[in-house]
Structure formats: structure tokens, C-alpha cells
Amino acid sequence: MSETPPRPIVACLPRLRAKLRDASALLVCLDFDGTLAPIVDEPDAAAPTAENEAALETLADTERISTAIVSGRALADVRARVGPATAYAGNHGLELDRDGSVTVHPAARERATLVETVCGLLEVALDPIPGTRVENKRLTGTVHVRQVLPVTRPIVRELTRDAVDRIGGDDLELSSGKCVLEISPSVSWGKGDAVCRLETASPDDTLTIYVGDDVTDESAFRAVEPDGVGVRVGDDSPSAASCRVRSPDDVTSLLEWLVTTGVDLLENDRSRSPSTTDTDLDLGN
Template sequence: MEFTSVQGEQRYAALVRAAPETVVGLDFDGTLAPIVDDPEKAHIHPDADAVLTDLATQVKAIAVITGRPARQALDLGGLEQVGDDVAATGKDLYVFGQYGNERWSSSARRVVGPRPPAGLASFERELTRTLRRLDAADAFVEDKGLAVAVHTRRLDDADATFERLLPELRELAQRHDLVVEPGRSVIEVRSPGVHKGRAVRTLVEELGAGGFAFAGDDLGDLEAFEAVRDLAGDGMPTLLICSSSEEENALVDLADVVVRGPEGVLALLAQLSDDARQLRA
């Protein structure tokens, strides 16, 4: 791991001291699971279960906060099994799906979420024509129930198509009272007002957290980073972790520590567990 500043090292040390009251929030794709061309074939790193279960013995709770539907993240990540293992330590694993629109926990064991936003169905009807007009008819369109994601990763001109689509889809979304969330080769359209930062604040309020760490990899995690920075401004021990890659480094300048992909994230979390355990030994 690489701290971005002396202050980053100091924040890590403070978080170790506050570990028993700390909630650890984690993005899914690019943070727990390697990025793959087919989003339906993503799986969390094989070390994740063991690392998260051990981490649970040292912190207050663990939460996966993802743009994916909660049920999809649970299935692809094997997170129900992880939840069972975390529950055996006496702690909870939370999954906030679709940026916080959906919730699951290892104690409640069911996904709770709202109805699809008004305007989403009419947006989808126009989307097909828009993609055809922009020579992007082969982009993969993922219906998430509460949102729609347009993936360009599989296309030969993925980056150029992404840049071409983004302003057009943002304008189309606005006409239907929806918002756009750009990610790594994906443009997601969903209802306004719900984002990962709100999920962070919900966890702090509901669990009475005395510390917060969050790990993410792209612009979809920006609101979570901003929420954690606000918590730091209020005096709470915090840590911002950027999972970087060759193609995505948007959060590097905002992070306290930079690691390399899911493997680096898990190595850092394992170190956090060890340091917290030794401090209390």
C-alpha cells in the first residue's frame, strides 16, 4: 500500500485505534471483484471471505455498497456465505445495492427496496433509438430493475463510444427526471437523490459508528468519498482507500492510501485487522 501523505498515515493510525467502533465500507466491482468484460461473470477475490471474516472480529460492521442490484451482488460475490461467516463472529455484513436503494443484512436475510423510479420505462423505450443513432447499438444494456446501465467495455472503440454516449444519455435522463452515474466503461441511469454517500451516512447514524473506512475505484464512489471526508471534518477517524488500475485512477488524489486492485484492498484490510488486534493484545 502507498500512503498519499503524512496525514494519510496518521489517519490510518487513528483508525486502527478506533477499530472497534469503525464501519468498513467497500465497493464491489474493482474493489472486491476484479473488473471483467462481462459484468455477469464478476466474482469476488478468493481471499475475500477469510479476510472479511477476520476483519469483522476487529471492527463494528462491514458493508458492501455497490451500484449492482443487491441480489446480484449477493449471488456473484457469494456474499450470503460471507454473511454467515461474519455473523458467526457476532457482527453484521450489510449489502447496499443500487447505490443504497436496496438493503440486505446477514441478520435480516432479505433484500428490501422501492419500486422502479417514474420515468425509467419511458427512458428505456427511447434508449434503443438513441444507441442506434449514435452507432452504439451493440453496447450491452443491463436492466437493473431500479436503474439501467449501458456498458461499452465489450466494444472495439469502448472509450470513444463512452465519451460519445455520456452527454447524450445525460440529456435523455434529465428529460425523464433521472440522473446519470458514469463509471468504468459504464453509464448508469437511475433516480436522483440516492447515492453511496447517503448509504455511508445511513450506516453511521444507524450503527452509531465512531470511525469509517471506505474503499472504491471509480467515479461511482465519489459521493461516498465526499461523505467520508465530511465525517473526517467533524472529527471522526476515517480512511479513504483507492483501488487503482491502469485504466482508472480518478480517486487517487482524494485517497489517503492507494492500493492495486482487489488484491491490494484485501491486503490492506488484513493489515488493518492485524494492527488492531496487536494494539489490543
């Protein structure tokens, strides 16, 4: 799928309404950092906005709507930060909690010791560089560089690349996100795979919407488009998502619209009239 600038969500509403009319259920998958929670300098301080927490609670109480939190954070970490949700995927989909049953990608489990060794080495190697933070998430690792001076970031990347290559060899890989370097097992698996597993377990004719803001969310956008709807949080940079909103605050408005207008549009539910109109959703301009 070619990537083009996603359109503002308001421009996507006719398509979204049509897809909802053809669906019997709705699966709403959401990234955490930058989507439900604003990006902050200290990752441990990240929390969903109160409005997004309230919207998630309403979604959880709405029939025929399922929710999933799909995050690069460790499963236990993201599960403790936000809820309720029908499912949680942590470590970019390498671990999945669905209906209380947790599954872990076998290759990730086998290479967890390599990730731990790399993270331990980097904690020492990067300690002299102000602002760096190494996070061992068991199955993956993250080097945070948001508070590192831009002129120093290439050095951090070089040291991290060297550690991954020397210790992990072909078993580990290094990738980049928003102000982070991600250390992960070299397996063909990502957030999109976790979303596909959730779709497989969903009722037939379920519409999937995925909302995320980072590079790692692109695999999920590709997994849901064009049958479902990908919504990128941020600017209009090219993306596999077809729609966009500007910020976590606008994610709230989208979720509230789905609870009111969206659920009323679902197939076989014609007894109620939509309680909002398209013009009430003022997002993503």
C-alpha cells in the first residue's frame, strides 16, 4: 500500500459512516503514548488524559464495541496505566492479553536474555551521556533520547547499534521511533500482527479502527486499511493511515463520536437516531 498524507478525520466521515452501516460490531484499537496519553519527557510519568479514560470506560460499557490497547510498552506496564479494555498488546504486539489469557511470541521469549544483556551493557556505556535512559522491557528494550542534546544523539545511536550487533548478531535488530531507539528480536512481527489476531477472534463483519501516532503503528495501519480505518495522531506526513487527528484531545472527541453516532450506525441497529451530526466532530483541520 502506497503512503500518502492522511486526510483530516472530518473529511473521512462519509467513508467511516458507510463502513459502520455495513458492520455488525466495532473493534477500536489504540496506541498509548501520544494517542491516549500526551508525550512527556519522563516516560514513567505518562498517563492517559482524564477525558480519554472516561471515553474508554464508556466504550467498555457499550454493546458491540470491543477495545484493545496496543503499545510498545511492556504488557504489565501498559495494562496498569490504562483501562478497561477487552485486550492489551505489549512490546509492539509480542505479548498479547486477551480475555485473561496471555500469549508471548516464542522467539521473543527465547531472546529475552540477549535483550537483557544489551540493556545492561548500554546502561554502562551510555551513562556518561546526559539525558539518556535505557529501559529493559524484558522482550524488547528502549533507549530514550528525548532529553539528549541533538548533537549527541548520533553517538547514542552508534553505541546502541554496536551493542546490538555484537551481542545480538542476527537475533536482534535496532529500529527508531519518536525520540527512541528500539531493541527487539529479529522476527517478522509487529503491532499489525497483534491487531490481525484480534480481528480473527472478532465476530464476522466487525469494523476495525486503529489509532496511533508513531512509526511502529504503521504496520497496524497497513493491517486494517482499506477494509478498516487507520487514524494517525499528528501532522499530515505520509502514512498508511487514511485519516488523521491532531492530538490526544482530538482522540477523545473521536471516541465520543463512536459511542454516540458510531454505534447507532452499526448494521441491524436502526431503532435509534444518531445523537450527533458530522459537523459536531471538529477534528484534524
